[in-house]
Amino acid sequence: MTRDELQKKIVTILVDEFEFENPGLSDNLRDDHGFDSIDAIELLAKIEEMLGFQISRKEKEKAMSIRTINDILDYIETLQAAHTS
């Protein structure tokens, strides 16, 4: 999946499932959209579904430091790379 495709999917999930309004790629997820650790864990489950593999607990812990949509995209790309190598 390309970064653009990922971005489209993630933004759709955030709008449809997490009640985001007009999310920007560099918005602070917590301050601008009230996105917290519970949301992060739910989003990780959606990312697992999307990628078709399970994310390990260690990888999930790294997601706790995500702050922006760009961070989410970087995180997914790192996951994809690790699971394809």
Added chain:
Amino acid sequence: MVENNPLTVFSDSLYDFAVTLVCWIYFIFAFLFFFSIFYLLAFFCLSGNREQYFQYLNYLFFNGFLGILRFLAPRHKWDIDPEISAIRGSIIVCNHVSYLDPLLLISLLPRQKTIVKSRFFKAPVFGWLINVSGYMPSTTEGVHGQRMIKQLGGMKKFLQSGGNLFVFPEGTRNRDGGLGKFHKGVFKIGRMCGCPVQVLHLCNTEKLFAPGKFLFNTRVHNRIRLEVLACVGPTAESGRVPASELEREVRQIFESHVERREAVQ
């Protein structure tokens, strides 16, 4: 009504002190010399089902604690909705007025989880107990992140198997009698797990154990009420319910209940 005769006030205060002391003695010694044996047995011998046994032991322990308190403080009457003990597979939200509130809910729910202030996980013994019981920290800093991931990952399964998660959405005890701002976390868990959310209202535990006081106040005549106000959450038709909608619905239920009560009084 409180008696004003100095001698009565003194003897009542002495009685409050004695009741508090007995409760502390139960808390420490019943745990050390009785319950700790079962906790250790469950920890070392029942590793597959540790969490569930710990929750059941918490339930028994606090049943004992509240049983003693109710016996020693007969001026406080307890109206507990019998439906509450039968709740299964739900998220329970309740207003919070006293430190007794979580103990009361644990004593009513044999399989319970809750959200606990993260600093309590560092406390010796108590921290270990709440961790093994599967209770969740309120923040994700440091090691709490791992705990939160583990607990939230298994929450849907826990609820589907009949467990309950009870939470005080105000986060802390409310001292002005109104309804404080809600933390959204519990509603997000409700959205994620797609389970019923039971709305409970509790009143007057603060008259028995007032915030900022060390002694129980056994002197007043009081009626502690815990009742089920409503059950909200997803239905087959509604599907996934947004967290903000759940929060709005729960707040509305609380507010109209408080309004009704005020109108009656």
